[in-house]
Amino acid sequence: MKTGSNTMRSLQFLILFLCFVINACAQKLVSPNYESKIDALIGLMTLEEKIGQLTQISNHFDLTGPPPQEGDDKKRYELLSKGLIGSMLNVTSVEDTRRAQEMVLEKSRLGIPLLFGMDVIHGYRTMFPIPLGEAASWDLEAVELSSRIAAREASASGIHWTFAPVVDITRDARWGRIMEGAGEDPYLGSLVAAARVRGFQGDHLDSSYTIAACAKHFAAYGFAESGRDYNIVDMSENTLYNVVLPPFKACLDAGVATFMSGYHELNGIPATADPLLLRDILKGEWGFEGFVVSDYNSVREVASHGLASNRQEATQRAILAGSDMDMGSLCYSTYLGELVESGRVPESVADEAVRRVLRVKFQLGLFEDPFRYCSPERERTEVYSEKNRAASLDIARKSIVLLKNEGGLLPLKQPRRIAVIGPLVKDKDVPLGSWRARAIDNSAVSLWEGLQKTLHKDTELLYAEGCRITAGKRSFRDKLTISYDTSGFAAAREAARDADLVIMAIGEDCFQSAEARSRTDIGLPGVQQQLLETVYAVNPNVVVVLMNGRPLDLSWMAENVPAIVETWFLGSESGNAIADVLSGKYNPSGKLPASFPRSVGQLPIYYNHKSTGRPGNENHNHIFWSHYIDEKQGPLWPFGYGLSYTTFEYTGLELNKTVISSDEQLEVKATLENTGKMGGHEIAQLYICDLAGSITRPVKELKGFRKIWLEAGEQREITFILTAEDLKFYNAAGKWEAEPGEFKVFVGGNSRENLEAVFELKETR
Numbered sequence: 001m002k003t004g005s006n007t008m009r010s011l012q013f014l015i016l017f018l019c020f021v022i023n024a025c026a027q028k029l030v031s032p033n034y035e036s037k038i039d040a041l042i043g044l045m046t047l048e049e050k051i052g053q054l055t056q057i058s059n060h061f062d063l064t065g066p067p068p069q070e071g072d073d074k075k076r077y078e079l080l081s082k083g084l085i086g087s088m089l090n091v092t093s094v095e096d097t098r099r100a101q102e103m104v105l106e107k108s109r110l111g112i113p114l115l116f117g118m119d120v121i122h123g124y125r126t127m128f129p130i131p132l133g134e135a136a137s138w139d140l141e142a143v144e145l146s147s148r149i150a151a152r153e154a155s156a157s158g159i160h161w162t163f164a165p166v167v168d169i170t171r172d173a174r175w176g177r178i179m180e181g182a183g184e185d186p187y188l189g190s191l192v193a194a195a196r197v198r199g200f201q202g203d204h205l206d207s208s209y210t211i212a213a214c215a216k217h218f219a220a221y222g223f224a225e226s227g228r229d230y231n232i233v234d235m236s237e238n239t240l241y242n243v244v245l246p247p248f249k250a251c252l253d254a255g256v257a258t259f260m261s262g263y264h265e266l267n268g269i270p271a272t273a274d275p276l277l278l279r280d281i282l283k284g285e286w287g288f289e290g291f292v293v294s295d296y297n298s299v300r301e302v303a304s305h306g307l308a309s310n311r312q313e314a315t316q317r318a319i320l321a322g323s324d325m326d327m328g329s330l331c332y333s334t335y336l337g338e339l340v341e342s343g344r345v346p347e348s349v350a351d352e353a354v355r356r357v358l359r360v361k362f363q364l365g366l367f368e369d370p371f372r373y374c375s376p377e378r379e380r381t382e383v384y385s386e387k388n389r390a391a392s393l394d395i396a397r398k399s400i401v402l403l404k405n406e407g408g409l410l411p412l413k414q415p416r417r418i419a420v421i422g423p424l425v426k427d428k429d430v431p432l433g434s435w436r437a438r439a440i441d442n443s444a445v446s447l448w449e450g451l452q453k454t455l456h457k458d459t460e461l462l463y464a465e466g467c468r469i470t471a472g473k474r475s476f477r478d479k480l481t482i483s484y485d486t487s488g489f490a491a492a493r494e495a496a497r498d499a500d501l502v503i504m505a506i507g508e509d510c511f512q513s514a515e516a517r518s519r520t521d522i523g524l525p526g527v528q529q530q531l532l533e534t535v536y537a538v539n540p541n542v543v544v545v546l547m548n549g550r551p552l553d554l555s556w557m558a559e560n561v562p563a564i565v566e567t568w569f570l571g572s573e574s575g576n577a578i579a580d581v582l583s584g585k586y587n588p589s590g591k592l593p594a595s596f597p598r599s600v601g602q603l604p605i606y607y608n609h610k611s612t613g614r615p616g617n618e619n620h621n622h623i624f625w626s627h628y629i630d631e632k633q634g635p636l637w638p639f640g641y642g643l644s645y646t647t648f649e650y651t652g653l654e655l656n657k658t659v660i661s662s663d664e665q666l667e668v669k670a671t672l673e674n675t676g677k678m679g680g681h682e683i684a685q686l687y688i689c690d691l692a693g694s695i696t697r698p699v700k701e702l703k704g705f706r707k708i709w710l711e712a713g714e715q716r717e718i719t720f721i722l723t724a725e726d727l728k729f730y731n732a733a734g735k736w737e738a739e740p741g742e743f744k745v746f747v748g749g750n751s752r753e754n755l756e757a758v759f760e761l762k763e764t765r
């Protein structure tokens with residue numbers, strides 16, 4: 001007995017001594033090499049404690065999973081105090097993060113700090129446009145800034161880690177999570193992804209103003225079959241490498257600290273248990289050194305997919321495949337110990353996962369100061385500050401896309417009386433969007449408030465709600481009930497009749513575009529289309545202000561309504577931003593990051609499609625070509641499309657060479673002229689087409705863009721540089737390389753209307 005307790009005491013002393021050494025070392029190092037410290041720490045850990053580091057639990061309730069079961073909270077407390085939990089999600093204030101951290105440090109044997117994670121997707125309390133909307137700005141500085149501000153706000157509350165950016169490319173607007181990413185294009189998607197990582201992580205992960213980012217959902221989740229969330233994905237290697245993986249690779253190159261797997265299966269293997277994705281590509285080929293967190297409960301769901309016959313086997317598959325941390329399912333904490341003890345999972349595999357998690361904790365500086373990210377002072381002064389809201393306003397304005405403006409209806413010419421109609425006019429909640437972190441419900445500036453503040457005081461505003469989108473309770477967790485009540489139509493008709501002009505704010509509830517919010521009909525939900533037609537019948541002078549999280553089917557509107565403004569869900573300053581655009585105080589410049597279809601039947605639709613053996617257009621004089629017989633071809637509005645209050649003209653496309661070798665640069669020049677009457681920004685775009693390859697190549701691929709300001713009447717030569725690097729793709733030989741041959745190059749203001757020229761990449765010997 002005596003000998004036992006002496007040994008115990010010596011062990012405790014040794015642990016304390018080593019922890020002291022580890023911390024002291026960590027403080028001294030400027031450019032730290034944590035590996036030896038991590039080894040020492042792992043050497044001290046019991047198997048149970050190691051598994052603890054691989055376990056993440058949620059605070060109070062599971063935001064996106066089933067509610068906790070009875071007894072769970074006691075169990076959670078016990079696990080935390082024994083140091084058997086490495087990370088928590090959704091602990092959201094200085095007070096709460098500090099309390100949980102203190103408990104773990106005081107009570108657990110080794111006192112390894114907790115890692116607090118949260119979905120900070122487009123802002124923490126100050127909300128920025130939803131990511132799809134923000135991508136429409138094509139403004140990488142703006143994107144980086146919004147992530148930086150989100151990181152500053154979140155870190156002030158003690159959050160260390162965001163589950164963002166979402167870099168899932170998607171071509172299907174039925175999939176509700178399209179709102180979380182940057183749309184359909186791997187090139188734009190990669191630049192936006194890297195900007196977000198830079199914004200969240202800054203230059204130093206251990207700064208108390210930055211947080212670790214997480215590239216998700218690795219990989220191909222955005223290709224869920226038929227746009228139904230959580231559905232399977234069946235995809236060729238070539239689409240995986242050429243379309244899906246580039247934004248993830250861009251995150252890796254930008255130094256992203258973590259990756260998240262997903263709920264889907266890819267080619268028969270659930271992503272959480274996919275060794276090809278996690279071990280071979282991410283940790284092997286790409287050499288990723290951070291850790292992979294599962295999606296919420298997705299370890300357990302490996303069994304529901306049918307890849308494992310029970311949860312224990314699911315656990316085995318997930319850890320062996322390379323899922324380092326189990327989010328929410330408690331499978332690792334329940335089954336991994338037994339799996340290691342019975343030799344079904346080598347302890348070295350668990351050790352490697354622990355090493356990865358500890359590495360990120362070291363990088364964040366948590367061993368130096370576990371409370372570095374808890375700042376009551378900063379939480380008070382920085383979160384939702386005026387400065388942050390001003391930045392949100394600026395980014396919101398940049399994200400607005402003018403889709404139609406017949407007869408120059410916009411900007412408003414000081415009409416005497418405007419009827420402002422629709423369910424979203426006075427709404428202060430919908431513009432905050434889904435995945436709103438700690439936004440205060442109903443805190444956005446409504447369109448109504450924005451108009452009142454911005455429009456000339458002689459303009460009279462009439463209001464009619466017309467209809468609602470949903471009836472009853474609405475939240476991220478609720479099933480929404482669509483409203484079909486038309487009793488407000490009469491008042492709307494009356495207001496429209498009495499006005500010179502109508503502004504209609506219609507679209508989706510923000511909780512109709514999000515996780516688990518797939519739709520088969522992407523028209524305006526409920527009776528909004530009917531309301532629009534009713535209003536239009538009495539006053540066709542209509543400006544539609546759309547709020548929505550996905551491309552919608554707007555064919556009737558596009559055909560009939562003279563002006564349409566796409567505002568997505570713009571965040572805290574929504575109403576001010578929209579009013580600035582409608583009034584002309586701000587000239588819109590956003591461009592679509594995803595194609596808008598003519599009808600849901602066209603989905604998936606994307607500009608960078610393949611030619612097919614039977615390409616064509618409406619002028620075909622026979623029927624045997626690749627098309628639909630009941631719909632016009634191509635999207636309603638293509639990728640890259642967006643108008644301005646001025647007009648731009650592209651002329652004089654010139655190449656400095658017609659043949660280049662792989663070490664040469666091609667200069668692509670064109671003249672851009674502002675041919676309208678107002679200064680404005682244009683986003684000039686460059687596309688290429690590899691005319692013949694070892695596998696077929698898309699008809700167009702974005703390879704460059706520039707945002708340029710031109711005064712009215714101003715002309716400027718714009719130059720893009722292309723190198724062989726831009727021509728590379730994952731080819732038939734499984735190599736990332738440029739293949740010699742002919743290419744087309746296109747320059748223009750969207751993916752449809754371009755100037756074009758041809759050049760050749762020479763064979764190199």
Ligand code: BGC
Binds near residue numbers: 064089
């Ligand atoms: C989502 C993830 C998210 C996680 C934690 C899941 O349901 O798929 O994107 O990070 O919940 O909230």
